[in-house]
Amino acid sequence: MKYQNIDHKLFVKNRENFTKHLKNNSLAIFNSNDEFTRSGDQNFLFKQNCDLFYLCGIDQEKTILLLYPDCPNPLYREVLFLRQTNDHIKVWEGHKxxxxxxxxxxxxxxxxxLEDFTNILHSIIHYADHIYLNTNENDSSPHTVAYRDIRFIEEMRTKYPLHHYERAAPILRQLRQIKSAEEVMLIQKACNITRDAFIRVLKFVQPGVAEYEIEAEIIHEFIRQRATGHAYPPIIASGNNANILHYADNNQSCKENELILMDFGAEYANYNADLTRTIPVSGRFTPRQKSVYNAVLHVMQEAKKLMKPGTSVKDYNDGIGELMTEQLIILKLISIDDVHNQNPAFPIYKKYFMHGISHHLGLDVHDYADRHTPFKAGNVLTCEPGIYIPAEGFGIRLENDILLTADHNIDLMAGIPVEIEEIEEIMNS
Structure with a gap:
């Protein structure tokens, strides 16, 4: 790992909070992620299972965590199983x-x-009544590959069919959406690295630069500051490419008077940042670009005010719809008649702003949380409005990461330039 060591008190506290939610006489088991083959004898870069990392901080493949608070043998109430290192592994793979x-x-x-896991588990499991097993229950997309947790569940049910099996995921969904002070510090670190990468880009961009060259400047700054790398594939979208929401080619030349929409973030210690900025290739916004940019910025600033504990997702999104509709009318992209005649199931503003404005952020970029419950203090949420105008050849999105507290919100990206004047000043300095 490139990142600096994390105080293990964070993981001790996370385990304590998790075990409080277990039924009496329960055993819980967590597995590390698979190592996935890329091609031939090469694997993709290993990414730890976020739930396992949340509970123990171990960032290594072939790891198992066993928690059994009521185990009659006190030796096995909290056990970690690791891949045993040796001289061969040390030479070929390095640190373990x-x-x-x-x-x-x-x-x-x-x-x-790890070779002791089967025997130790078998020696204690018959004393447990309930077995908590984990799966990836993030509902953003279906999972079609039988990953390690799924295979492990099948193995456990075959060996121990009469135990009562429980889901660990609902507990972790509840816990992980509320960030501790230590977690906020790690997210803030990722945001700070992302800030420095953005400022580096502002000083680098000029007409003729390629999107991939901007991507290279970003990863340079990330790695220089001990980030693992990109939190997600970066979007560097110049001109009309900005109207492709998940544009990832990053292979075009940035032309004079175009805008560049950049959506990127650093991953630090498995915690993520998520930033979007839109800047002028030539260092100055045109009057029309300024008008649309300031409309998006207004929506973001007002949307942050709506992000309060107790606010329902529906009420929040309804408020955003009203804000965006108002700005689109001012920009003459839609009319009042369009609003009166709109289909309530697909409001007219969605023609120019078709994606959601917020998602939870943490160990996952689209972090584990219950999207149907009101916001809570301790949530870290993105705020990312956008206006996309293919007919005019550009799209603008802005995004900051916001921590909700009981009495006010903290913008974790408040130090990252977003006002037009500040962006233009840095680009022309």
Missing amino acids: YTKSMAEQASGITKIYW
Whole structure:
């Protein structure tokens, strides 16, 4: 890992909070993610299972966490199983956790090699009434690959068919959406690195630069500051490319008087930032570009005021719709008659702003949370309005990451330039 060590108190507290929600005499098991083959004998870069990392802070493949608070044998109430390192692995792969290093990282004192897992589990599982197993229950997209957790569930049900099986995911969905102070610090670190990358880009962009060259400047700054890399594939969309919401080719030349929509964020210690800015290739916005930009900025600033604990998602989105409709009328993109005649199921503003304005952020970019419950203090949410005008050859989106507290909101990206004057000043300095 490139990032600096995290105090294991974060993971100790997370485990305490998780086990409080278990039924009496329950055992919970968490697996690391698979290593996925890329091609030939090459694997994709390993990404740890976010739930496992949340509970123990171990960022390594072939890891299992076992939690059994009521275990009659106190040795096995909290156990971590690791892939055993050796001289061959040391030479070919480098760093792997030793037991002492894993204890320091996780705060868990009972650590065994992975080869001991089957025997230890079998020696205690018959005393447990309930077994909590984990799956990826993020509802943003279906999962078609039988990943490690799915295979493990099948194995457990075959070996121990008469136990009562429970889902760990609902507990973690409840816990992970409320960020602790330590988690906020890690997200803030990712935001700060992202800020520096954006300022670097402002000083770099000029007519003729390629989108991929901008991407290169961003990853340079990320890695220089110990980020793992991109939190997600970056969007560097010049001109009409900005009207492709998930544009990822990043292979075009940026032309004079065009705009560049850039959606990117750093990943630091598995926590993510998510930023969007739109800037002028030539260093100055045209009058029309300014009008649309300021409309998007107005919606973002007003939307942040609506992000309060207790606000329902429906009320929030209804408020955003009203804000955006008002701005689109001012810009003469829609008329009052269009609004009166609109289909309530597909409001007219969605012609120019067709995506959601917010999502939870944390260990996942689209983080684990219950999207049907009102906002809560401790949520970290993106705020990302946009206006997309293919007929005029540009789209504008702005995005900051916002921490909700009991009495006010904290913009974790408040230090990142967003006003037109500040952007133009840096680009022309």
